[in-house]
Amino acid sequence: MHPPFHPAPGPAVRDLALRIRRLPPSCGPVRLVGVDGHAGSGKTTFAGQLAVALGGAPVLRLDDIATHDELFEWTGRLSAQVIGPLSEGRTAHYAPYDWRARRFGAPRPLPPAPVVLVEGVGAGRRALRPHLALLLWMELPRAEAWARGRSRDGEEQREFWNGWVPAERRHFADDPSRPFADLLVLQREEGYEVVPGPAGTVGPDHPLTHGDGPPAVC
Helix, strand or coil, rough: CCCCCCCCHHHHHHHHHHHHEEEECCEECCCEEECCCCCCCCCHHHHHHHHCCCCCCEEEEEEHHCCCCCCCCCCHHHHHCCCCCHHHCCCCCEECCCCCCCCCCCCCCEEEEEEEEECCCCCCCCCCCHHCEEEECCCCCCCHHHHHHHHHCCHHHHHHHHHHHHHHHHHHCCCCCHHHEECCCCCCCCEECCCCCCCCCCCCCCCCECCCCCCCCC
């Protein structure tokens, strides 16, 4: 199989990558960066571009950690398989969940790279925030994000989405991420715009506000 294609990162993403490199490590030697947002908000695509801008930073997708039976109750598994080893400067090994076979696969290595991206709904949950160098939130209303996700996944996943939506509502009601986001990421007609989030600024200098292109047509 060919690796997923990610467009060349624009200036906003490249500038964000530079700022992330300047942050102090947050999990052992690793700068752990969370990319959170509603399902369907574009986290995977954005994290892919940011990983490219960071020179090939590893991306841990929380879809590999969650399961049908544990859509959000995966904190213990993530802590044991990933956070613990990385905090000690060791290569982590996690068993990715196969959503079709409904079982875990062979373990995958996750090295203690200078930057590791954690992408998925719940990446900014309270149990993970102490280990994050930066929390990014994909700024897209949940109804719009869910509609995009349903359209992307098609009729085959309708039953899954019918269960996912109330589960995500409950999760964010109990453990919201957006109020703690350092930066908000807005998808524009061309590229992204990155603006300060509710938690304040990033780094020792001024807040980041940078766009790749003109605003999207509303």
